[in-house]
Amino acid sequence: MATKLFMFVGFFALISCFKTPSTSDISETVHRLFETIRGMQATKTMLPDPPLEWAKFKGNYESDVKLYFHGNSTMSALRYMFKVYDNNMFATAWITSCLVEAYRYGNAPKPTEDQITMSVDAIMDHRNKNLKYENSIMAFWPQILDEEFKVYQSTPVNLLAMFNLTQTTNWTVVYELFDKIGLHDVTEIMKHLLATREGYQHVFKIPPDFDDTSVNLGLGSLLRDNVMYFPYASAAWEGQNSNLSSVFNAMKHYAYRPLSGDRRVNTIDTRTYFYMRKFLEKAASEKKDVSLVTTWVQDLADVKTQYFQGIDTPGNVNNVDITVCANALFGITNAILSGLVTSEVLYDPVLQQLYLNTSTMIEFQIQTNFSGRPDLALTYYPSVFEFYWFVARTYTQLERKARIGELPHEAMRTVMEGLGSALKGNMTQHVISQSKMEGSDMIYYDDFLGDGDIDNNKKPVEFGEDRLWTTSMAINALITTWTVYNDATQKLNWYDDTPTEVKTTVQKATTWLNTYILSGKYQPWNAFFSGSFKGFGTSWSSYPANRDEYFNGTKVPHDGKRHYGEIIRGMEGVMEEDWYQQQIKLDHAPVDFHGYNKQSDFFPFWNSEPYTYVTSLLALSTFTNIE
Ligand SMILES: *[C@@H]1O[C@H](CO)[C@@H](O)[C@H](O)[C@H]1NC(C)=O
Ligand SMILES: *[C@@H]1O[C@H](CO)[C@@H](O)[C@H](O)[C@H]1NC(C)=O
Ligand SMILES: *[C@@H]1O[C@H](CO)[C@@H](O)[C@H](O)[C@H]1NC(C)=O
Ligand SMILES: *[C@@H]1O[C@H](CO)[C@@H](O)[C@H](O)[C@H]1NC(C)=O
Ligand SMILES: *[C@@H]1O[C@H](CO)[C@@H](O)[C@H](O)[C@H]1NC(C)=O
Ligand SMILES: *[C@@H]1O[C@H](CO)[C@@H](O)[C@H](O)[C@H]1NC(C)=O
Ligand SMILES: *[C@@H]1O[C@H](CO)[C@@H](O)[C@H](O)[C@H]1NC(C)=O
Ligand SMILES: *[C@@H]1O[C@H](CO)[C@@H](O)[C@H](O)[C@H]1NC(C)=O
Numbered sequence: 001m002a003t004k005l006f007m008f009v010g011f012f013a014l015i016s017c018f019k020t021p022s023t024s025d026i027s028e029t030v031h032r033l034f035e036t037i038r039g040m041q042a043t044k045t046m047l048p049d050p051p052l053e054w055a056k057f058k059g060n061y062e063s064d065v066k067l068y069f070h071g072n073s074t075m076s077a078l079r080y081m082f083k084v085y086d087n088n089m090f091a092t093a094w095i096t097s098c099l100v101e102a103y104r105y106g107n108a109p110k111p112t113e114d115q116i117t118m119s120v121d122a123i124m125d126h127r128n129k130n131l132k133y134e135n136s137i138m139a140f141w142p143q144i145l146d147e148e149f150k151v152y153q154s155t156p157v158n159l160l161a162m163f164n165l166t167q168t169t170n171w172t173v174v175y176e177l178f179d180k181i182g183l184h185d186v187t188e189i190m191k192h193l194l195a196t197r198e199g200y201q202h203v204f205k206i207p208p209d210f211d212d213t214s215v216n217l218g219l220g221s222l223l224r225d226n227v228m229y230f231p232y233a234s235a236a237w238e239g240q241n242s243n244l245s246s247v248f249n250a251m252k253h254y255a256y257r258p259l260s261g262d263r264r265v266n267t268i269d270t271r272t273y274f275y276m277r278k279f280l281e282k283a284a285s286e287k288k289d290v291s292l293v294t295t296w297v298q299d300l301a302d303v304k305t306q307y308f309q310g311i312d313t314p315g316n317v318n319n320v321d322i323t324v325c326a327n328a329l330f331g332i333t334n335a336i337l338s339g340l341v342t343s344e345v346l347y348d349p350v351l352q353q354l355y356l357n358t359s360t361m362i363e364f365q366i367q368t369n370f371s372g373r374p375d376l377a378l379t380y381y382p383s384v385f386e387f388y389w390f391v392a393r394t395y396t397q398l399e400r401k402a403r404i405g406e407l408p409h410e411a412m413r414t415v416m417e418g419l420g421s422a423l424k425g426n427m428t429q430h431v432i433s434q435s436k437m438e439g440s441d442m443i444y445y446d447d448f449l450g451d452g453d454i455d456n457n458k459k460p461v462e463f464g465e466d467r468l469w470t471t472s473m474a475i476n477a478l479i480t481t482w483t484v485y486n487d488a489t490q491k492l493n494w495y496d497d498t499p500t501e502v503k504t505t506v507q508k509a510t511t512w513l514n515t516y517i518l519s520g521k522y523q524p525w526n527a528f529f530s531g532s533f534k535g536f537g538t539s540w541s542s543y544p545a546n547r548d549e550y551f552n553g554t555k556v557p558h559d560g561k562r563h564y565g566e567i568i569r570g571m572e573g574v575m576e577e578d579w580y581q582q583q584i585k586l587d588h589a590p591v592d593f594h595g596y597n598k599q600s601d602f603f604p605f606w607n608s609e610p611y612t613y614v615t616s617l618l619a620l621s622t623f624t625n626i627e
Pocket of ligand 3: 170
């Protein structure tokens with residue numbers, strides 16, 4: 001009987017090998033994914049009792065902080081074990097956006113208004129409560145009042161609870177236990193973790209940021225664009241975001257302007273400067289001004305007081321992350337296209353410059369392979385394919401409106417043409433070149449999670465823990481770049497000039513994704529977010545600086561010692577490349593990136609399983625809606 005069953009299954013597997021999935025196969029996957037995602041939303045708030053129960057806020061979808069241990073089997077076991085539930089708005093906002101888009105642009109079921117509104121309400125707790133006026137400046141974690149300083153701080157409740165727990169634990173007992181059961185390696189690692197916990201605790205005290213701010217704006221625009229389908233959720237969002245000029249004003253105020261001579265904003269994180277300098281040197285030599293969206297809503301004037309209130313940009317100096325920039329472009333573009341704000345926003349020359357320059361910079365990074373340093377350019381969001389998809393989202397909405405003659409501002413045409421050429425050129429080329437074949441009719445994509453382990457014979461093994469996610473993102477990047485939504489037919493259409501290779505890649509990757517997404521063979525993991533520090537080569541102290549001073553302006557002595565704390569160390573203005581090259585040599589700065597698996601350091605990353613499921617839902621449901 002068993003043999004028969006086995007043969008039967010084998011026979012089926014054989015048939016399915018030769019068939020691309022029919023629309024009905026995909027449609028069943030889409031429905032199952034939709035239900036899976038719905039089951040991963042917290043429908044009530046739960047109080048923490050770590051490590052047994054983590055705080056979960058109503059409306060959020062699960063995401064977890066993990067540590068990227070990799071190497072031998074002890075290390076990979078630790079990677080599976082370590083997991084702290086995290087309440088951040090980024091994952092929830094994206095999952096909500098994808099649900100709406102999969103319904104609108106694809107063939108996915110319609111999420112209920114309640115499902116969407118619960119998340120919108122959760123997100124509202126992330127607003128900057130320290131400002132005395134209505135605003136939509138958002139932080140990654142909920143804002144909770146600090147009794148001591150009387151300021152609201154962005155607070156990762158579960159991580160803090162975990163740190164509290166480590167303070168009251170008798171580690172001698174734990175270590176003895178681990179040693180006794182033969183886990184001495186684990187003991188050593190725990191000791192190291194505990195020794196560095198103060199550092200981690202400090203980098204958790206972060207200011208609001210332009211990523212969450214832009215993602216929230218993007219979500220509001222999407223709801224506005226779909227007000228017919230989600231009238232209550234849209235009204236809930238707009239009711240709580242009544243002063244959107246707060247976003248545009250802050251973007252302008254905190255923009256990185258290296259050539260402005262304004263010491264509040266002309267200085268940047270040393271790692272940003274390393275990857276950005278080719279773009280900056282080119283602009284400077286062509287006598288072009290530069291203004292770019294930054295990550296943190298904090299400048300070098302603010303930090304001098306906020307630092308002491310527990311609101312602090314890690315490293316004190318702002319940076320530019322191209323993923324944040326991509327989301328800012330989407331937020332600005334779609335706030336206007338959806339009618340949330342008027343195109344007046346772009347008639348403001350300061351905002352217009354920020355919009356145009358940020359887009360030009362993104363194109364430059366796509367065309368130059370991120371200046372060879374994706375690890376620095378994608379400062380907090382290590383996935384290249386996620387970044388591509390974020391960029392393509394702006395482009396496709398501009399095309400959609402341009403086709404019906406509704407682009408409200410000339411600057412938008414410039415952005416559309418610039419992004420379009422980078423996406424259809426280098427981006428597409430890069431995605432295609434990264435394809436991996438499985439058999440002759442399936443394609444998948446890997447990033448880095450789970451591909452850095454060795455087995456007991458020291459042979460490398462690939463677990464492809466982010467394979468599902470990365471494949472879905474590659475499909476989303478290609479579909480979003482090469483199709484446009486037709487409002488009249490409610491279908492997606494390939495552009496006439498779409499290369500056959502793009503269509504077959506999407507077809508084969510969809511077949512792979514549909515086969516494996518719910519098969520249990522691969523982890524549905526991702527590294528959708530991470531600390532900026534990801535091991536060797538990602539520390540700000542490794543790169544040249546031409547400004548190194550205490551908050552009071554006194555120069556930090558160059559006495560060979562390392563100085564920490566109330567210090568501003570960054571790159572001011574734009575320097576000559578010759579000077580920079582000399583400094584690289586003097587500082588022994590790490591020039592090349594070899595991959596996160598090529599070094600032994602472990603670092604925190606954020607994983608959200610529902611996010612993997614929803615990006616797959618989007619990929620599969622839009623694929624079946626292409627006409
Ligand atoms: C596993 O790797 C860790 C970290 O590199 C190391 O400390 C430990 O000794 C290794 N264990 C074995 C059994 O090789
Ligand atoms: C951590 O411990 C401190 C002091 O014991 C306490 O005030 C705080 O509420 C605790 N925080 C969390 C998140 O449990
Ligand atoms: C921790 O446990 C060890 C061994 O049982 C004991 O000797 C020590 O006093 C304990 N430490 C504290 C702070 O309770
Ligand atoms: C809106 O935000 C701006 C700051 O950008 C602020 O000056 C203004 O007072 C806010 N308006 C309201 C009604 O709170
Ligand atoms: C930035 O935008 C301004 C205003 O449009 C423009 O004059 C300048 O050349 C742009 N800079 C770059 C580097 O493209
Ligand atoms: C980007 O495309 C251009 C034109 O095809 C090519 O010359 C350049 O090498 C590409 N850049 C990268 C990083 O592949
Ligand atoms: C892009 O940069 C990465 C990381 O530095 C490098 O491994 C890769 O070979 C580069 N690709 C191209 C096409 O230059
Ligand atoms: C500036 O701050 C540093 C570090 O706190 C201190 O050593 C120095 O004396 C201060 N300088 C002045 C002029 O106050």
